[in-house]
Amino acid sequence: xxxxxxxxxxxxxxxxxxxxxxxxxxxxxxxxxxxxxxxxxxxxxxxxxxxxxxxxxxxxxxxxxxxxxxxxxxxxxxxxxxxxxxxxxxxxxxxxxxxxxxxxxxxxxxxxxxxxxxxxxxxxxxxxxxxxxxxxxxxxxxxxxxxxx
Amino acid sequence: xxxxxxxxxxxxxxxxxxxxxxxxxxxxxxxxxxxxxxxxxxxxxxxxxxxxxxxxxxxxxxxxxxxxxxxxxxxxxxxxxxxxxxxxxxxxxxxxxxxxxxxxxxxxxxxxxxxxxxxxxxxxxxxxxxxxxxxxxxxxxxxxxxxxxxxxxxxx
Numbered sequence: 409x410x411x412x413x414x415x416x417x418x419x420x421x422x423x424x425x426x427x428x429x430x431x432x433x434x435x436x437x438x439x440x441x442x443x444x445x446x447x448x449x450x451x452x453x454x455x456x457x458x459x460x461x462x463x464x465x466x467x468x469x470x471x472x473x474x475x476x477x478x479x480x481x482x483x484x485x486x487x488x489x490x491x492x493x494x495x496x497x498x499x500x501x502x503x504x505x506x507x508x509x510x511x512x513x514x515x516x517x518x519x520x521x522x523x524x525x526x527x528x529x530x531x532x533x534x535x536x537x538x539x540x541x542x543x544x545x546x547x548x549x550x551x552x553x554x555x556x557x
Numbered sequence: 558x559x560x561x562x563x564x565x566x567x568x569x570x571x572x573x574x575x576x577x578x579x580x581x582x583x584x585x586x587x588x589x590x591x592x593x594x595x596x597x598x599x600x601x602x603x604x605x606x607x608x609x610x611x612x613x614x615x616x617x618x619x620x621x622x623x624x625x626x627x628x629x630x631x632x633x634x635x636x637x638x639x640x641x642x643x644x645x646x647x648x649x650x651x652x653x654x655x656x657x658x659x660x661x662x663x664x665x666x667x668x669x670x671x672x673x674x675x676x677x678x679x680x681x682x683x684x685x686x687x688x689x690x691x692x693x694x695x696x697x698x699x700x701x702x703x704x705x706x707x708x709x710x711x712x713x
Contacts, residue, residue: 421605523654539600541616
């Protein structure tokens with residue numbers, strides 16, 4: 409009988425570490441060499457354009473920009489994560505991928521909601537991993553909260 | 558120090574003492590009664606989209622504690638971007654919102670309140686905007702931080 413073990417992918421946007429449940433991950437593209445179509449970009453909504461995924465256009469979002477982190481440089485060969493959303497997969501660039509690790513390595517930690525930006529609640533949970541605090545990346549929550557209130 | 562904590566280091570009555578510290582060449586005082594611990598070389602995590610006035614978070618006794626920004630202590634509610642290096646120390650302070658961290662460059666001492674006097678801050682007195690009160694000791698003026706009020710007044 410197969411036993412599934414929960415896993416999380418750890419990635420970086422700038423100096424900030426994030427963890428993403430692997431069951432939310434659709435694909436990883438290690439180098440951002442696949443062309444993306446910028447014609448549908450909407451900078452005001454942090455949309456960079458669309459990528460092709462098996463013949464389907466999926467949105468490429470500027471997650472670092474939306475989180476007010478230093479912008480990455482797609483031309484410098486960042487990785488791309490394609491994640492499952494509520495309606496459709498979407499993607500974003502990352503600066504570094506550390507690897508995939510079992511859930512047992514991660515311990516939940518709470519931050520008082522009062523100390524998070526009340527107009528931009530793109531995350532609410534943290535994880536302690538190897539003595540480092542990571543942001544738990546929840547693609548569906550990020551989608552729901554994408555527009556600032 | 559919270560009830561139950563070891564009081565022998567600082568004396569028998571924490572409520573009558575203030576801790577004096579410096580930050581960015583300015584002087585401040587804070588009631589000792591609310592201090593949980595003063596920690597050094599704390600590893601901070603500058604998480605995204607923290608509330609204005611919160612520079613980063615750190616771990617204290619396995620809990621995530623917000624570190625208030627230098628600029629907030631200094632009376633500015635502006636963005637914490639480009640705030641510069643993290644302070645050498647963090648004063649972990651108890652509030653109704655949970656523990657918060659105050660940045661400090663140096664702890665100057667702990668004195669009994671009766672060794673100085675408390676006054677209203679003078680009009681326009683730097684860094685005394687939050688409490689409006691100053692602890693005066695040996696000729697030096699130390700804006701008295703009301704940490705609970707400071708934390709509750711974080712801008713939206």
